Amino acid sequence: MASTTELKDGSVTIGPPKSAAGARTVALPEVVISELRLHLDAYVGDGDEVFVFLGVKGAMLRRSAFTRPWAKALMQAGLSGVHFHDLRHTGNTFASQSGATLRELMNRMGHSTNRAALIYLHTEGDRDRKIAHGMGRLAEEALSKEGSGT
Known part of the structure; x- marks a missing residue:
């Protein structure tokens, strides 16, 4: 289990969770599990060290690469300020x-x-x-x- 942190200078650190409480198993509602399964099947490779969410080019997702698609999704959903x-x-x-x-x-x-x-x-x-x-x-x-x- 790893935690990623994108720093202000754009660099990313990968390490353990901030505290022992951060390493945990969390039960999810079935509606979330079914959608997560679809996502994993379509976008995530096999293995224990893979990231669940990747950028467009298959690399680690960065804030700068996420901002535009997030804004587009909000617009399509008719939401703002989320x-x-x-x-x-x-x-x-x-x-x-x-x-x-x-x-x-x-x-x-x-x-x-x-x-x-x-x-x-x-x-x-x-x-x-x-x-x-x-x-x-x-x-x-x-x-x-x-x-x-x-």
């Missing part, structure tokens, strides 16, 4: 909204402290009602068990 890193934010917000705990978010994101993960624990207007509904379900189950003598 940064690539926003995808990470969206995924982690979805994980939070699906019920991930703070520790689970930290594990998924590869963070060793809770500071960054707390950003994704947004309070949604409907979320309080969902929590109340879940609490009610648990209370009803407990009362049901109590009433049945188990």
Whole structure:
């Protein structure tokens, strides 16, 4: 497992993740897995040391080579002001909204402290009602068990 960092001078460093928490396995939703499989089959060679995303000429993807295709994709999708890193934010917000705990978010994101993960624990207007509904379900189950003598 490697981490790449493109420096301001244009050079790229390849090394281990920033922390031990960065080396992790993350489960993905099936909708993402199926699209990732298509991408891997079409664009990625075999082997343990290959990059998942490559530039047009098959080399390591660089920020300068990514900017134009990203802008074109946003335009075709009718979006503006979306940064690539926003995808990470969206995924982690979805994980939070699906019920991930703070520790689970930290594990998924590869963070060793809770500071960054707390950003994704947004309070949604409907979320309080969902929590109340879940609490009610648990209370009803407990009362049901109590009433049945188990």
